[in-house]
Amino acid sequence: MPRTLADPKPVLYFVSDIHLGGSSPGEEAVKRERFLALLDRVAAEGGSLTILGDLFDFWFEYKTVIPRVGFGILARLDALARSGVPVRYLGGNHDFWVNDFLRRETAVEVLEDGTRVEAQGRTAVLYHGDGLGPGDHGYKVLKRVLRNPVTIRLFRALHPDLGIPLALSTSGVSRHHTAEKKVDVEALYRSVAVPALRQGADAVLMGHHHVPVHLRRDEGQFLILGDWFYHYTCARLRNGTFELLRWPLE
DSSP: OOOEEEOOOSEEEEEOOOOBTSSOHHHHHHHHHHHHHHHHHHHHTTOEEEEOSOSBSOOBOOSSOOOGGGHHHHHHHHHHHHTTOOEEEEOOSSSTBOOSHHHHHSSOEEEOTTOEEEETTEEEEEEOOTTOSSOOHHHHHHHHHHTSHHHHHHHHTSOHHHHHHHHHHHHHHHHHHHHHSOOOHHHHIIIIIHHHHHTTOSEEEEOSSOOEEEEEOSSOEEEEEOOTTTTOEEEEEETTEEEEEESSOO
8 A cells, every 4th residue: 555655845746747768869968957957956856856757768677787878867856865955756747667776776765646745734645647547458458468477577578779679669650649639638537536535645646647737626726737748837836825936947
């Protein structure tokens, strides 16, 4: 069962769907510059950062190898966490094969889907969002296949120079499919957010769908965080108030 953690920081930032390695070189440069500026902002404000999945366009941990696209950003996140800024990571559908590298080699804290965060008198439930809500049965079947231990062992048998380019090619197709698919926000709210809100949460935060949404209803709040290559959006909790913000901030 996902745990509940307390965050005493005065400001909490939440971001998802950066998809490092999934854009053209020029777009990657903009994405990295803005994301690193966000990390500087979190540190300057004495806050915390939670990544709700798909930091990478593809991530897989071999026994002795990790994708090189992640090295610089992971080093920065590790340094941030070791400096006293809590950095948390919840795997998405493009980087769910996060195994023990982050736990053993970095100070980044790995979370499970459905983790509850208590801060500033508010409780938020965190999801990446893939496979949640009604419909999309084909993907839900694929999700079970991809996360099966047999599938993971078979992929690990491929040399990284073969496996990683192959995965990146299919990852791009998946990302474009998600970006072009119409999001039924109301259905997600009813099926995912409302049950959590009725169990005492004040807000439900979700990534995956690449559209920025902030619903305020009688039951509570529902935020979809958008992405970090079209919208450059993130959520912030400050003074007990949830906000959906566009980067660069005013």
